[in-house]
Amino acid sequence: MKRQGGKKPATLRMVAESAGVDVSTVSRVLNGPPDEVSRAASRETVKAIREWAARLDYRPNPHAKSLRTARSNLIGVLVPRLSDVVLATIYEGIEDAAARHGLATFVMNSHDRPEKQRARTDLALSRRVDGLVLGDAHSDAQLVDEIAARNVPFVLVSRHAGDHPSVTCDDYLGGKLVAEHFLELGHEQVGVIAGEPFASTGIDRTAGFVDRYREAGIDVPVVHSAFDTAGGHRAAEKLLQQGARPTAMFAVNDFAAIGAMGAVRDAGLRPGEDVAVAGFNDIPLAAELPLPLTSVRSPMHEMGKRALEVLVAILGGQEPRSERLAPKLVVRASTRP
Amino acid sequence: MKRQGGKKPATLRMVAESAGVDVSTVSRVLNGPPDEVSRAASRETVKAIREWAARLDYRPNPHAKSLRTARSNLIGVLVPRLSDVVLATIYEGIEDAAARHGLATFVMNSHDRPEKQRARTDLALSRRVDGLVLGDAHSDAQLVDEIAARNVPFVLVSRHAGDHPSVTCDDYLGGKLVAEHFLELGHEQVGVIAGEPFASTGIDRTAGFVDRYREAGIDVPVVHSAFDTAGGHRAAEKLLQQGARPTAMFAVNDFAAIGAMGAVRDAGLRPGEDVAVAGFNDIPLAAELPLPLTSVRSPMHEMGKRALEVLVAILGGQEPRSERLAPKLVVRASTRP
DNA sequence: CGACGCTACCCAAACGTTTGGGGCAATCGT
DNA sequence: ACGATTGCCCCAAACGTTTGGGTAGCGTCG
Known part of the structure; x- marks a missing residue:
């Protein structure tokens, strides 16, 4: 019981034989640059070859091509x-x-x-x-x-x-934008949920934020976390337990931000009112959350x-x-x- | 200025020459089934070939292989x-x-x-x-x-x-499970956000739900929608505007469910209290939402x-x-x- | 009229594998 | 001691392309 009943795909040779020319000619006509095709065959031959190729539904075999050209x-x-x-x-x-x-x-x-x-x-x-x-x-x-x-x-x-x-x-700039936004709103106790320490995204976003706050003479606590809701949740818990409770938190990732909002709620506070939360990336979901999330849109x-x-x-x-x-x-x- | 300064990858032939045998032997030893390797070369030769292959960091060229075997x-x-x-x-x-x-x-x-x-x-x-x-x-x-x-x-x-x-x-069963859950909670006015009409997922989930309710003698309004938050939002709005306002909604997809919760809130109602909402798939986010979402877990x-x-x-x-x-x-x- | 240059082709090698078919010792069975 | 078997290996063709190098026929030119 053979699987694949369909006819095998056409090869250059089949086209060549049908058109009555050599495979090299067909190759140049079908896959060569324009100047090569005109040098390789006459107008009529080109036409004939193209017609046969279409009729036979020829598709170049990528493996043969890659083998020959050493390009995959x-x-x-x-x-x-x-x-x-x-x-x-x-x-x-x-x-x-x-x-x-x-x-x-x-x-x-x-x-x-x-x-x-x-x-x-x-x-x-x-x-x-x-x-x-x-x-x-x-x-x-x-x-x-x-x-x-x-x-x-x-x-x-x-x-x-x-x-x-x-x-x-420009993650650094992104972090800075959030800091400026928070400063405008008058937040002086803030915290950063910084993501994984090995990712430049988190590092730069954090740096931009922290630097801007430092300019304003304010020191910002930073907590690392996984880039997901669970990570954000835990990190936010930590921030909330610290001495001076933050009135705003910046998570370097929207999922972490969502987790943070959960933690805020679990702590008996109202996200957005008692504690402002901002994220990063502006995933489509951000706008659709029950409490729509402020976020930095990155052109993904x-x-x-x-x-x-x-x-x-x-x-x-x-x-x-x-x-x-x-x-x-x-x-x-x-x-x- | 050549890119690719590194030496070209080793080929069967290089290994063969180093080991002093024919390429066919190397091929059988390196890529053949166990019985073929033992028939192809002596213990020592096999060992030598393997050593050379390792030393030269030989990797079979997939294009050559695919070309030859007609399997990609x-x-x-x-x-x-x-x-x-x-x-x-x-x-x-x-x-x-x-x-x-x-x-x-x-x-x-x-x-x-x-x-x-x-x-x-x-x-x-x-x-x-x-x-x-x-x-x-x-x-x-x-x-x-x-x-x-x-x-x-x-x-x-x-x-x-x-x-x-x-x-x-088993989407039909999934829909049915939700219906049973809703029935147990005593919901008699319910609605379904059914997703795209061409997807068997939405169709079956809806059917399972509707059938179970029909068994209970209750007719269920069904609204189609896109499989995203925006679609769920619109569909829920429609359901809410209908004569008898539903006390529970089943969205065949978690994102649609999230959108639905948004619509409920926008209508001045409390999701989970005034209107129960269930989704489908149980994406990781479902558990982490401000209002954690009931959902049918599918083994994605x-x-x-x-x-x-x-x-x-x-x-x-x-x-x-x-x-x-x-x-x-x-x-x-x-x-x- | 021979040299030359086109045009429009064809030839053949090569890319790196796999695989059917040998071949040639050494060993075995009788 | 002789043919058959086995163990170990090599040869060569083929997969479908690309590409450098022909070359046959024809027209042009000095």
Whole structure:
């Protein structure tokens, strides 16, 4: 019982035989640049070849092509977790742009664990990707340095590390915007839920916030946490138990912010009234929460797209240029008195 | 200025020359089944070959392999949107299982739009995938039938259609569980936010709920909606404006449920007290909401995993067998008086 | 009228595997 | 002692492309 009853896909040779020319001619006509096609065959022959190719539904075999050209047109993408909507959205941007460049991508989760990161890059490399987009760089840049040492073209996205090419949001500025907003509202007791200590996103957002408050002569307590609701919840609990109870909290991630609101409520306080809460990324959910969340919008889709384009530039031999995209504060009820 | 300074990856031939044997021998030793390796070379030769392979860091070239064997070890995955956490989680399950089977996957978004679905499957096919996992089947089964007609091995996940092989949650049962819960709480005026009319998930969940209520002699109004917060919001507004205001609402999707709670609040009512709300899928966020959401837990990760495994079985020539996984009701504050 | 340059092709090698079919000792069965 | 078997290995073709290098025929030019 054979599976695959359909006829095998057409090859260059079949087209060549049908059209009565050599496969090399067909190859040049079908897949060559315009000037090559005109040099390879006469107008009529070109037409005939194209017609036969269409009739036979010819599609170039990517494996043969890759084998011959040593180029896979494949891009490996590494993210901490695809089920994190932030990363998923960035990936959508990458995928869109890749499709536009005739590239295919494949994603892998690293869960921010070094051994997984290493294993997954290895896997990508053994699949012979042309390049990598890394969304899970750690700020110590250790792994990234290793990869760079292997001479694999790559670009970082969302997080930066060392001075490797990256496309990120201006996280420092984002943190600063929140600080300014809080200061305008008159908050003097504030706290930061800073996320994982190895992610440049959390680090920069925190730094921007803290620096701005320091300018105002105020010291800010900082608590690290996981980038999810549970992490935010715990971190907020800690902040609330500290000496001077904060009247406003900045979580470097929307999920952490949601967890923080939960903690505030659990402490018998009203989020948004007793304690203002702001997040980061402005995921679609933020606006739809029972208490709509103030957040810093980061251009996630755009970031993915730009990252892929920077990678394409690198693959094209250009000098890598990092990019930092502008964030935008979106004020909602969670920080409105 | 050459990019790629690193040495080219080792080939079978290099290993063969180093070990002083023929490439065919190396091939059998390195990539053949155990009985073949023992027939191909002596203990010592095997050892020598393995050592050289390791020393040279040999990795088989997947393109050459695929070209020769006409098998790509690639699986294409189609989902409506990867930035939907439900699909992303299912995909994680697929990916995990695929990795365990030595397969690579690549995902694409179809946005539930037929022309995109067609384009994406075409793309996958021209990449010569061995099979497809479809997470975006429409209940009219039109596209799926087309794909089946092309004799491409595939499996549906999350949604079923026609009698094509699929791995789904027992959505009908899930809907029924919610209905029973609502009945126990004494709700007689209820409404369903049913999601998109083309998705078997929404259809079945709704049917299970409605049927159970009908058994109790109660007719239930049903409103369709998008599978997101905005859709849930609008649908809930409609339900609230109807003659007899419902005291409980069942949304076939957690995001829609969150939107519904928003609508309830906007109508000046208290979600969970004036109007109970239940969702479906039990995404991690559900438990962490300010008002924790009652939801039906569907085994998303497991579903992905099983789907991939069914596909592997099909590829292995076995008779396809659909699977329906059990849901579980998780009661939280949003439906507790 | 021979050299030259086009145009429109074809030839063949190469990319790195897998795999069916040998071959040639050494060993075994009788 | 002789043929058959086994253990260990090599040869070569094939998968579907791309690409550097022909070359046959024809028109042009000095």
